[in-house]
Amino acid sequence: MDLALLRTFVTVHRAGSFTRAAALLGLSQPAVTAQIRTLERQLGRPLFLRQARGVTPTGIGDELAHKAAPHLDALVEIAETGLDEESSLRTLHLAGPPEFTAERALPALAELAGDDGQGFALRASFGNAEEVLEGLAAGHHDLAITTARPRGALLTATALCDEEHVLIAAPRWAARIGPGKLRRKGAPVLKDCPVVEVHESLPLVARYWASVFDCLPSTSGTVIVPDLRAVLSCATAGAGLAVLPRYLCADAVARGDVVALHEPAVPPLRTYFLAVRTGTLAMPHISRAHDWLLRAASGWG
Structure with a gap:
């Protein structure tokens, strides 16, 4: 069986679209379609069901992808690193959310990269859960850190850690709200307070309100900035309330730059997952990382 046809097939399977696969492969969409049809004729079975938006693998398509993809990935790894036995350094491509990856994952992996000739070169990129999982499935990344557990058998995910979320604000806002008032009266106390968030939908604030106050926030974001470290900076400057991971704001709370407004008995948690393409943990550098x-992560509080 032609390896080029298998490579195209696996790329379509991962991308879920002939058009996206063509862009990833540097081919035209008709060329990709022709290669898939050739492979289907050789196997005597359809591999994809064509739909209005993209394609869905058939049962045999899924089975072939799960068997072939790990071996194709291994061949690509060999091609990229060469056959020189003296060259043991591999490149690990990591993707994840910017704050967690920068503050947690990269410092940990930096200790390992290049260590005693047994390590690896490290390349990192940032994105949201959908972006990093799509990139992982398409073969752009080796490891992905995500808050969404991937579905299906193409990707394998392991729970990495939980992060605790904290409601914080600058001291002047904490003083305006008053000690104990939030605990006694709940969310209505905060209805006139401005909010700093990463998106207009207020994902962290809404999750906190639903978990702790059993309601949705009644305010809109005053400052929207797509990085939690910038959210902390704005909250510290007095722009409004924010919900942040404890690890990210613990030092600012300890210094008194911001105040933890509420300490619920059961704090809201968000789980991070470490995802790989199924079968790629057979590669030593990916497995080691x-x-x-x-x-x-077992030591991250």
């Missing part, structure tokens, strides 16, 4: 992150 995967295990190292899991061990490091």
Whole structure:
């Protein structure tokens, strides 16, 4: 069986679209379609069901992808790193949310990269859960850190850690709200307070309100900035309330730059997952980084 046809097939399977696969492969969409049809004729079975938006693999298509993809990935790895036995350095491509990746994952992996000739070169990129999982499935990344557990058998995910969320504000806002008032009266106390968030939908604030106050926030974002570190800076400057991971704001709380407004008995948690393409943990550099992150995460409070 032609490996080029298999490579095109796996790319279509991961991308879910002939058009997206063509862009990833640097081919025209008709060329991709022709290659898939050739492979289907050779196998005597349809591999995809064509739909208005993209394609869905058939049962045999899924089975072939799960068997072939790990071996194709291994061949690509060999091609990228060369056959020189003296060259043991591999490149690990990591993707995840910017704040968690920068503050947690990269410092941990930096200890491992290049270590005693057994490590790896490290390349990192940032994105939201959908972006990093799509990139992982398409073969752009080796490891993905995400808050969404991937579905299906193409990707394998392991729970990495939980992060606790904290409602914080600058001291002047804390003084205006008053000590104990929020605990006694709940969310209505905060209805006139401005909010700093990463998106107009207020994902962290809405999750906190639903978990702690059993309601949705009645305010809109005053400052929207797509990085939690910038959210902390704005909250510290007095722009409004914010919900942040405890690890990200713990030092600012300790210094008194911001105040934790509420300490619920059961704090809201968000789970991070470490995802790989199924079968790629057979590659030593990916397996080593995967295990190292899991061990490091056991010490993250």
